[in-house]
């Protein structure tokens with residue numbers, strides 16, 4: 001498992017990229033998800049954080065050039081109000097959904113920046129998944145609540161430092177003996193790092209890539225990618 005230090009600035013999907021995607025581009029080759037169902041009692045497995053059969057393009061991947069330069073993080077494009085599912089079993093450890101429906105990218109008066117509305121889920125190994133930029137009032141779980149992988153936890157939005165509706169997803173953990181040595185290699189010492197995780201329903205090595213489309217839950221893709 002590789003680790004990077006926590007991101008130093010909030011999330012951003014540049015308008016130019018979004019415009020290019022929405023206006024001029026045919027969706028890129030899709031990625032099939034032929035993964036077999038995982039054991040029901042598995043606690044360390046990740047699944048794409050949206051409903052089975054739904055497709056999403058990755059607007060920005062790990063170490064993406066816009067706002068993920070120093071982190072393992074993923075931006076999944078999706079309309080506002082899209083159900084967000086827990087990627088992995090855990091306990092809800094933090095929530096926020098009182099940020100108004102404004103974007104710090106477009107509105108200088110928007111006081112709620114960064115991840116804004118979000119859910120944080122702590123896993124059995126101490127790592128924490130963050131689901132960010134949710135809709136106002138879009139948190140559907142409470143702190144202390146146990147959740148299974150693929151339980152619905154919130155509704156997507158575009159709050160905070162977000163240029164267009166999407167879900168920002170990352171997994172963090174404190175750096176220390178439990179994490180590999182390279183955690184302090186590329187970026188220097190840090191008190192908190194982001195982890196590269198692999199999804200059971202992403203074909204190949206399980207790592208989503210920028211500008212590719214992924215179907216949650218193993219539905220076959222038309223492109224056969």
Ligand SMILES: [Zn+2]
Nearest residue numbers: 011074075168
């Ligand atoms: Zn992001």
